[in-house]
Amino acid sequence: MTPSEVKRYLSERKLAPLSDIALHFDLEPDTVRGLLEHWLRKGRVRIHREPGCKSGGCGGCGEHVDREVYEWLKF
Numbered sequence: 001m002t003p004s005e006v007k008r009y010l011s012e013r014k015l016a017p018l019s020d021i022a023l024h025f026d027l028e029p030d031t032v033r034g035l036l037e038h039w040l041r042k043g044r045v046r047i048h049r050e051p052g053c054k055s056g057g058c059g060g061c062g063e064h065v066d067r068e069v070y071e072w073l074k075f
Contacts, residue, residue, distance in 0.1 A: 001025055003038040010036075010045065010072040018068040036070055046071045 009024060010016055021036075022029045039045035048069040 001027060001031075001035065003035050006032070006035045007039060007044070007072070010039075010070060013072075015048075015069055015071050018070065021070065033068075039072075044073055044075075046073055 005025070006021065009021065018029050018032060022032045025032065036045055036047075040047065048071060050067045050069055
C-alpha cells in the first residue's frame with residue numbers, strides 16, 4: 001500500500017470516512033491515518049470530524065465518537 005493508492009481512491013470519491021478507506025484497503029485505521037498524513041502535510045487532504053455513534057446508529061448506546069472524514073482538495 002502506498003500513499004499514491006490512497007490518493008487515487010480519495011481523489012475519485014472526493015470525501016470518504018476513515019472506516020471506508022480502511023475497509024477498501026483491508027488495513028487498520030491507524031495504518032490508513034499514517035498514509036493520509038503524507039497528504040495532510042502537503043495540504044492535499046483535509047480532515048473533518050463529525051459526531052457519530054460508535055454502533056453506527058444511535059439507539060441510546062451512550063458511546064459517541066468523532067467520525068473522521070477525509071476530503072481530497074482540488075488545486
